[in-house]
Amino acid sequence: MSTFSERERAFENKYAHDQEMMFKAIARRNKKLGLWAAGLLGKTGQAAEDYAIEVIRADFEEAGHEDVVRKVSADLAGHADDATIRAKMADFLSEAKAELSEG
Template sequence: MTIYDERERAAERQYVQMAEKPFRIRARRDKMLASWVATLLGRDIARCLEDIIEADFARGDEGVLKKLESDLAILGLSDTRNLIRHKMQKCFADAVRDVEGSVNQ
């Protein structure tokens, strides 16, 4: 293998990692959100995760927000939308740190 082949393969690996990163961050965020909502509602994490993933694929962040807003309505909390947005932002930031940390190892 020549040095050019090695460079090409390294560039391909880097491209794949860069392409996968947004998906991995979003998946990690969704898992954190599922854990949070499952704990609040006393539900199964896996089922909550399935629901969040479905909402995310169907309508993106707005779909996730509406799904969680609907789920948390039974708690009777005030300002649920802002609570969920804040939690989504925090989970996203934590997911970025987690994924960045795993890529750099």
């Protein structure tokens, strides 16, 4: 096998790994966002976990994260605005990436 083919395969493997890690980080971010929002809504225990799963599922409606913002924003009407939700999403994504890189 040529060196070029080996390098190409290595880049493809790295790309696949990076995509998988980003998917996991976004799912983890969405769970954290769901738990945070559940707390604002007064949900605890299993109800909070169930709500977090709803937020994770909302991310599969369309590409990007606008579907998550829309869902959480509608649910948190009067509790938090879009800017706060987006800031929390950014914070939680940073946390999730750090947690995944730690192992």
